[in-house]
Amino acid sequence: MTQTPLSTPVPHPTTPPLAASARGLTKTYGRGDAQVHALRGVDLDLPAGRFTAVMGASGSGKSTLMHCLAGLDQPSAGSVSIAGTNLEALSDDALTRFRRDHVGFVFQAFNLLPMLTAGQNILLPHELAGRKVDADVRARYDEVSAILGITDRLGHRPGELSGGQQQRVAIARALVASPAIVFADEPTGNLDSDASAEVLGFLRRSVRELGQTVVMVTHELDAAAYADDVVVIADGAIRAHLVDPSAEQLVATLRPGGATR
Template sequence: MIGQRPPAPRGGLHSAEAADVRKDVFQTPAASARALTKTFGRGEAKVHALRSVDLDLPRGRFTAIMGPSGSGKSTLMHCLAGLDQADSGAVTIAGTDLGSLDDDELTIFRREHIGFVFQSFNLLPMLTASQNILLPFELTGCRIDEAARARAAHLAEALGVANRLAHRPAELSGGQQQRVAIARALLLSPDLLFADEPTGNLDSAAAAGVLHHLRRTAHELGQTVVMVTHDPVAAKYADDVIIMQDARIV
């Protein structure tokens, strides 16, 4: 198992009360979008990427956002993750309106609350798998102590790369590199994990392994996972599927 869902709250709650608290936690959306609108270009070249999109992402579930090229799915993910700003509308994560943050605050917020997995892996070639997984601690200025190493080792074991931690990316298969990237993204226990076409560079067997682990991450860790994909086979691994077409959710 990767891990367990959050434990029952302490402090003398009866089991029914504790269950209600847990239910409320998981019913509260991990992220919400309201009336998101985004355009690119001007005049006759103006393209609508998002048209008044409303969305709630359920906590502790694996959600796929699907659609053809140009449907707006990647733009939606970028706005939800704070990588791009909508022309109008609001995105809320962990009770914070991303539009209220300046650039520095948004950078810190993303680092502390959001994990990313990309199609291209983005592992540093000169570092071992273990060092790549621990990189978020380096970037936050935290000391890499035994607890951090234990967390990294636990994730590597759960994702099936524990025996590859001393290897550099060039010595790993594509599927192994992507699983190392997932472990790195999960190291700081983000509120949301965004995966942008995470199996786009993988063969079918490696892709199935990565998708299986993303699903386990949601089901066993209570992690909220949001995947953008154009692949209906990949989307079948998700708990919920959102279809984008012509800049709208359909």
């Protein structure tokens, strides 16, 4: 008897791995009549290898959300995990080591040491951690520097660089350790429009070409347009989580009374 060949099973679409997630995230400041609810039970998943912008007006809770997600601030309630590690389960020392090894930071202020060259600033976290700058680290350093367009500026000190170049050095410093996630807090806040566009373009390239996960807090629509996903927060709660939004969707969502989730 001839057997009918089994059909090839159709693979089910896989859910992309998460770089970070939050469940029931709450942050409260003060007591009694002075109590402020900065976050109100936030649930959020951040897929790996994506560029996510977190948007909101001043006082919306967006920076508090980033600080809790990054382990820089402790939530009043709820949980945060990065690359599968629950941050609340870590001691203070373990959390410091975890951030050093798995989380990158880019801030509005460049925070470069003026007496060091750009290249020395980029590698400084490795040296402070007592890690050897081996061939793999050097290869990553060369790759990141090339993508960020600063290869010819590595021997210059910060005072010899433009604002945009300094921010690119700060981004390279965050990327060189191959972190699970990079948090960028208003990274273009001190830059003019041309330098801002350059920096945002390079952040997007780090996602496309290095597979990096980037989460950027911003209040600027032009900046959010560079992202793959946009999370809109208002009054401490997620109002919308848009995947590959169009400019029209962004504008409509940010309008008072706009769409939710």
